[in-house]
Amino acid sequence: MASGPVVIEVRGKVAIVWVDNPPVNALSQAVRQGLSDAVAAVEADAKVAAALILCRGRTFIAGADIREFGKGPLEPLLTDVIARIEASPKPWAAAIHGTALGGGFEVALGCCWRVMDSRAEVGLPEVKLGIIPGAGGTQRLPRLTGIATAIEAVTSGRRIGAGEAQKLGIADAVVDLEPGEEFADRALAAVEAWLAAGTMPVPVSARPVPPLDAAEAEKLIAKAVERARGQLSPGEAARAVADALTLDFAAGLAAERARFLKLVGHPQAKALRHAFFGERELSKLPMLDGVKPRAVSTIAVVGGGTMGAGIAVAAADAGYTVTVLETDAAAAKRAAERIHGLYQGYAERKRIPADAVGVKAAAIDITTEIGDLGTADLVVEAVFEDAEVKRDLFRRLDKVVRPGAVMATNTSYLDPNRIAAATGRPAEMCGLHFFAPANVMRLVEVIETADTAPDVLATAFAVALKLGKLPVFARVCDGFIGNRIWATVRRHYEFLVEDGASPAAIDAAMTAYGFPMGPFAVYDLSGLDISWSWRKRNMADRAPDVRYVDIPDRLCEMGRLGRKTGAGWYDYASGKAKTDPVVEAVIAEERARKGVTARPVAAETIQRRALAVMANEGARILEEGIALRPLDVDMVMIHGYGYPAWRGGPMFEADAIGLPTVLGWIEEAHAAGGPGFEPARLLVELVQQGRTLADWAQSR
Numbered sequence: 001m002a003s004g005p006v007v008i009e010v011r012g013k014v015a016i017v018w019v020d021n022p023p024v025n026a027l028s029q030a031v032r033q034g035l036s037d038a039v040a041a042v043e044a045d046a047k048v049a050a051a052l053i054l055c056r057g058r059t060f061i062a063g064a065d066i067r068e069f070g071k072g073p074l075e076p077l078l079t080d081v082i083a084r085i086e087a088s089p090k091p092w093a094a095a096i097h098g099t100a101l102g103g104g105f106e107v108a109l110g111c112c113w114r115v116m117d118s119r120a121e122v123g124l125p126e127v128k129l130g131i132i133p134g135a136g137g138t139q140r141l142p143r144l145t146g147i148a149t150a151i152e153a154v155t156s157g158r159r160i161g162a163g164e165a166q167k168l169g170i171a172d173a174v175v176d177l178e179p180g181e182e183f184a185d186r187a188l189a190a191v192e193a194w195l196a197a198g199t200m201p202v203p204v205s206a207r208p209v210p211p212l213d214a215a216e217a218e219k220l221i222a223k224a225v226e227r228a229r230g231q232l233s234p235g236e237a238a239r240a241v242a243d244a245l246t247l248d249f250a251a252g253l254a255a256e257r258a259r260f261l262k263l264v265g266h267p268q269a270k271a272l273r274h275a276f277f278g279e280r281e282l283s284k285l286p287m288l289d290g291v292k293p294r295a296v297s298t299i300a301v302v303g304g305g306t307m308g309a310g311i312a313v314a315a316a317d318a319g320y321t322v323t324v325l326e327t328d329a330a331a332a333k334r335a336a337e338r339i340h341g342l343y344q345g346y347a348e349r350k351r352i353p354a355d356a357v358g359v360k361a362a363a364i365d366i367t368t369e370i371g372d373l374g375t376a377d378l379v380v381e382a383v384f385e386d387a388e389v390k391r392d393l394f395r396r397l398d399k400v401v402r403p404g405a406v407m408a409t410n411t412s413y414l415d416p417n418r419i420a421a422a423t424g425r426p427a428e429m430c431g432l433h434f435f436a437p438a439n440v441m442r443l444v445e446v447i448e449t450a451d452t453a454p455d456v457l458a459t460a461f462a463v464a465l466k467l468g469k470l471p472v473f474a475r476v477c478d479g480f481i482g483n484r485i486w487a488t489v490r491r492h493y494e495f496l497v498e499d500g501a502s503p504a505a506i507d508a509a510m511t512a513y514g515f516p517m518g519p520f521a522v523y524d525l526s527g528l529d530i531s532w533s534w535r536k537r538n539m540a541d542r543a544p545d546v547r548y549v550d551i552p553d554r555l556c557e558m559g560r561l562g563r564k565t566g567a568g569w570y571d572y573a574s575g576k577a578k579t580d581p582v583v584e585a586v587i588a589e590e591r592a593r594k595g596v597t598a599r600p601v602a603a604e605t606i607q608r609r610a611l612a613v614m615a616n617e618g619a620r621i622l623e624e625g626i627a628l629r630p631l632d633v634d635m636v637m638i639h640g641y642g643y644p645a646w647r648g649g650p651m652f653e654a655d656a657i658g659l660p661t662v663l664g665w666i667e668e669a670h671a672a673g674g675p676g677f678e679p680a681r682l683l684v685e686l687v688q689q690g691r692t693l694a695d696w697a698q699s700r
């Protein structure tokens, strides 16, 4: 076989089966066919005693080709290919570099031996796509690791590093490459040694399953179901693994297939595929096409508070030279402590060795001299959220920052156009809206101001990608994409409270919907004062007919600013969120003052109003050109606000439910909320035309 994505190269007694299907060696039909043909070729070649799968490019096989999903099964099926590899009289080995994921890992599990590069990882991440392993992963893995570990691996979808894989019995050998060494050579040597030893291991599928008490397995399944908050795949994956306790391999494989088929066409799997590809579409923008980003190697962060410290750590981790500017020595000391604390957290979670904390923290330079920022290629401002403070800072930065450097503000609610206008070079400015904690949260809104130059925007995207973030394009409006939707739906939640729902009932409804936290718990966590000061700033502009709930203002006036003050919508005296009679009394007083008779609100009503309000505000954001595509809105809500990924985000979900239905819900929300909650023109038009948001995005 000389062409196609699978090519055989015979070296001595070993046939190296090269897989070359860029970018990630996904198991397309051609790859499956190539592997299947390779089994026959190896068997037919009398000089060859064993086969070794190696992959070209950056990774071992990263799994099934997700783009083939939903197109119906194309022969040969992966399960059959793996069965052929496992049943071959000549032993097969897998040489894993990069990541062996999903079907890629399953291919490796069908081999006699697995040799891993010490930096490589394996995993069965199918649950993240709303499915379960579909080519024997749930049946072979427990035969190596035991049921409990296999359930943990398939329900989390996490990647297992080479060292751990070896301990778990997944990897038979791990090689640490010396500079100049080829992985292929080392892997080949390992196979030759195994051949020389003359013993062939029992195929994984023929090994016994380490026993586990049925009740214990049930507990693990129940835990997976609970953690999944409505997502089906983790529970199904756990059940599939547990099947191995009662079914033989063939029956277990059939049961796995049945569960796989049930999920692959399910709306949850479609939504998660949308989320997977959506993440990867974010930076594919027409305005970035062919635009070269400016070179960035040094990043200055202004302000070493929670946000600034997080940004600094994220930048240093990505390999940038980082300087943090603080106002005085005391603030600089606090910033240094914060940065140290973040690395300490890494060490506690075993992300870095404990003795690396000091070195990493010290690598971030902290200064109180603005002149030290003169050499920075990118300056990110993360100071107190006050327009005058920021404008004054940028006026000063303008004098010291070198020409050609990019400057960004991390404001969440202020107008970046006005901030940029404080400098003599607004074209070099953009917004970089990080989410806290900035070293953990992947979402970053990249804000194009009225003047941002194309290569400044491209630079912001390039840096964000290098930080491992998910950059989402947005233009300027109050709150950009995420906070604008959040502020709008939060107001609606407040209406529901005034109308009769308790904050706890709303939180329960939304966690049942799949959010990790309810909105009032989030409100308490981020602090009630941010939106309070916004409301005070905008008080004068408020129209008299706009529905206004005074409850949060009253809580703020009582000093209940959320968790940080020990109380907000809930009381935290016990360390846990508790419903507080004081809040109940405030709510009751406000209802009485407005003559509202409290009526209980059903969980479904809360959920559909929330979806409708989010989708409606998202549609406005689209029609105003603040966000470019529905997927940008979806990714912001999933990655910044806990919107369940298995629902695909509010725009995807609105399409899935049907826009006419959602429009009806928006009208209901409008009736309750009044001005500000009118149906978005875009949605009304799409319903009239019988089109979806996805159709609209395609036609632009």
Ligand code: T1G
Pocket (backbone or CB within 6 Å): 023, 024, 026, 059, 062, 063, 064, 065, 066, 067, 078, 099, 101, 102, 103, 104, 106, 125, 126, 129, 131, 132, 133, 134, 135, 137, 277, 280, 281
């Ligand atoms: N199928 C098709 N395309 C894929 C793909 C896949 N499995 N994985 C990645 N791509 C595309 C991706 O869209 C992007 O395209 C490009 O490759 C580079 O990806 C039977 C049912 C391997 C860790 O879930 O986790 O096996 O945007 O930007 O950061 O049980 O890709 O350039 O056009 O992410 O270096 C299970 C998914 C499948 C792995 C590499 N496997 N992929 O990360 O690059 S289900 C997965 C990843 C399955 C079996 C079943 C990552 C990566 P474009 P990238 P990266």
